[in-house]
Amino acid sequence: NTGRFTFDPGFTSTASCESKITYIDGDAGILLYRGYPIDQLAEKSSFLEVAHLLLNGNLPNAAENDEFTKNITRHTMIHEQLAQFYRGFRRDAHPMAIMCGIVGAMAAFYHDSTDIHDPKQRMIASHRLIAKMPTLAAMAYKYSIGQPFLYPDNSLSFAGNFLRMTFGVPAEPYIIDPVVEDAMEKLLILQADHEQNASTSTVRLAGSSGANPFACISAGIACLWGPAHGGANEAALNMLREIGTPDRIPEFIARAKNKDDPFRLMGFGHRVYKNYDPRAKVMATVAKNVLDKLNIKDPIFDVARELERIALSDPYFIDKKLYPNVDFYSGVVMSAIGFPTSMFTVLFAISRTVGWIAQWTEMMEDPEQKIGRPRQLYTGPTQRDFVPLSNRP
Numbered sequence: 365n366t367g368r369f370t371f372d373p374g375f376t377s378t379a380s381c382e383s384k385i386t387y388i389d390g391d392a393g394i395l396l397y398r399g400y401p402i403d404q405l406a407e408k409s410s411f412l413e414v415a416h417l418l419l420n421g422n423l424p425n426a427a428e429n430d431e432f433t434k435n436i437t438r439h440t441m442i443h444e445q446l447a448q449f450y451r452g453f454r455r456d457a458h459p460m461a462i463m464c465g466i467v468g469a470m471a472a473f474y475h476d477s478t479d480i481h482d483p484k485q486r487m488i489a490s491h492r493l494i495a496k497m498p499t500l501a502a503m504a505y506k507y508s509i510g511q512p513f514l515y516p517d518n519s520l521s522f523a524g525n526f527l528r529m530t531f532g533v534p535a536e537p538y539i540i541d542p543v544v545e546d547a548m549e550k551l552l553i554l555q556a557d558h559e560q561n562a563s564t565s566t567v568r569l570a571g572s573s574g575a576n577p578f579a580c581i582s583a584g585i586a587c588l589w590g591p592a593h594g595g596a597n598e599a600a601l602n603m604l605r606e607i608g609t610p611d612r613i614p615e616f617i618a619r620a621k622n623k624d625d626p627f628r629l630m631g632f633g634h635r636v637y638k639n640y641d642p643r644a645k646v647m648a649t650v651a652k653n654v655l656d657k658l659n660i661k662d663p664i665f666d667v668a669r670e671l672e673r674i675a676l677s678d679p680y681f682i683d684k685k686l687y688p689n690v691d692f693y694s695g696v697v698m699s700a701i702g703f704p705t706s707m708f709t710v711l712f713a714i715s716r717t718v719g720w721i722a723q724w725t726e727m728m729e730d731p732e733q734k735i736g737r738p739r740q741l742y743t744g745p746t747q748r749d750f751v752p753l754s755n756r757p
């Protein structure tokens with residue numbers, strides 16, 4: 365008797381769930397946000413239009429777009445006392461560590477938007493989180509480099525406001541480069557939602573207990589930080605920089621194929637995509653455009669392209685259906701814009717906050733919703749009697 369109990373692999377409320385928000389066909393490499401193909405949205409819409417789509421189910425008309433934009437921009441500033449929290453962190457703290465802390469701390473401030481049974485309060489919490497993530501993220505960056513925080517400027521676009529708070533200084537006006545602003549918008553759109561990935565499932569599971577929405581998003585940030593998930597963009601760029609030149613690629617390919625080596629090609633492979641991640645295709649084009657238009661000669665893009673070419677012609681990767689994922693080229697874009705690698709996953713979190721909120725709201729609006737309770741397959745010892753310390757061998 366191995367002690368294995370029969371396990372009913374039945375439907376559990378967190379092992380899988382129904383959702384109307386995002387559709388992925390991993391074998392065909394298809395990603396739809398509320399039915400719209402991701403490449404069309406990235407090419408033709410703004411991030412706030414996509415946020416409205418994910419949250420409300422439809423692309424906004426002109427009046428809805430203005431209203432939604434107003435609802436977001438009126439929440440871009442943060443409570444002045446919340447800004448004090450930054451002074452308690454080490455200057456060299458990883459910005460994702462700061463974001464876990466500061467977003468969780470929002471639960472100690474915004475008490476008028478935490479009644480999860482009140483749709484109006486849920487909406488205010490959602491708008492606050494979407495609006496404040498760029499402000500908090502920019503502050504984490506400014507704090508790390510010892511520069512003063514900049515207040516939001518609501519006359520700017522979502523992406524433009526974030527760029528100015530991050531790279532602007534009080535001493536002079538910040539000129540937003542439209543090439544960079546456009547790349548930023550596309551980066552945010554491409555990473556906004558991805559059905560039941562690890563961090564979204566974390567937010568759903570935390571939210572299913574009725575927890576404070578700000579604390580739930582902080583849990584999502586913590587999960588996203590992992591290098592197997594959103595932290596892969598930072599790890600992928602560090603890997604490309606470590607490879608350095610195309611002639612060193614075979615060494616890393618060999619390591620990735622070596623079962624005894626824990627190294628994996630960062631930015632490659634996916635739990636669901638067994639075809640090319642459609643976001644990676646768009647991200648590669650964004651990367652090429654931004655490097656060309658900004659006239660940046662960064663060898664890592666060539667290394668990325670050559671690594672992709674070699675890997676996609678290698679039987680190991682072909683057999684295991686390993687393709688570049690969203691994180692493979694996103695770092696090239698963020699690096700070209702001027703972000704340090706430590707900020708890459710923070711940008712992913714700014715974008716994915718929209719998806720987390722949309723998925724959390726969908727769950728909270730479900731009248732049948734119950735607390736999540738993943739089941740287990742017990743493989744431990746069968747029942748046995750206690751042995752007093754004096755009798756143990």
Ligand code: SDX
Binds near residue numbers: 562593631
């Ligand atoms: C994201 O879920 C989402 O939707 C996530 C995400 C989102 O938008 O939320 O898409 C964002 O997290 C993208 C993934 C970012 N992570 C990375 O790029 C890290 C590197 N990739 C891997 O660690 C890996 O591919 C995972 C974690 C993404 C998936 O790992 P799995 O579940 O083990 O992948 P698998 O089962 O398909 O692996 C099949 C085989 C395994 O070998 P065998 O056990 O069959 O011998 O391929 C191997 C894996 O060891 N493999 C790799 C590899 N990824 C998988 N080998 C070398 N390099 C890799 N990158």
